[in-house]
Amino acid sequence: HAVSQCWNLGSASSEVLNTIVTVQFDLDQDAKPISGTIKLAGSSGGSNDSASRGFEIARRAILRCGAKGFPLPADKYETWRQMEISFDPSQMRLR
Numbered sequence: 001h002a003v004s005q006c007w008n009l010g011s012a013s014s015e016v017l018n019t020i021v022t023v024q025f026d027l028d029q030d031a032k033p034i035s036g037t038i039k040l041a042g043s044s045g046g047s048n049d050s051a052s053r054g055f056e057i058a059r060r061a062i063l064r065c066g067a068k069g070f071p072l073p074a075d076k077y078e079t080w081r082q083m084e085i086s087f088d089p090s091q092m093r094l095r
Contacts (some may be wrong), residue, residue: 012057019045023086038059
């Protein structure tokens with residue numbers, strides 16, 4: 001999906017590459033992420049340190065890709081205003 005294009009794993013450690021992080025955030029009506037709402041909802045496969053590093057990579061990707069708003073249908077705002085995304089280095093997936 002759209003966020004995976006902005007996900008930069010260039011300097012990630014091998015532990016971070018094996019850590020799946022789930023991030024929750026809210027979107028405004030222009031489909032832009034509200035930065036203060038981005039939070040780590042959960043992680044698996046790594047330590048707390050690798051989860052927090054993975055979360056920072058995910059957070060930057062969400063803000064960078066969402067700067068102009070995600071391509072979401074305005075009339076469905078209630079269905080997408082709260083988003084949860086799992087960032088898996090081996091396979092990006094939307095939940």
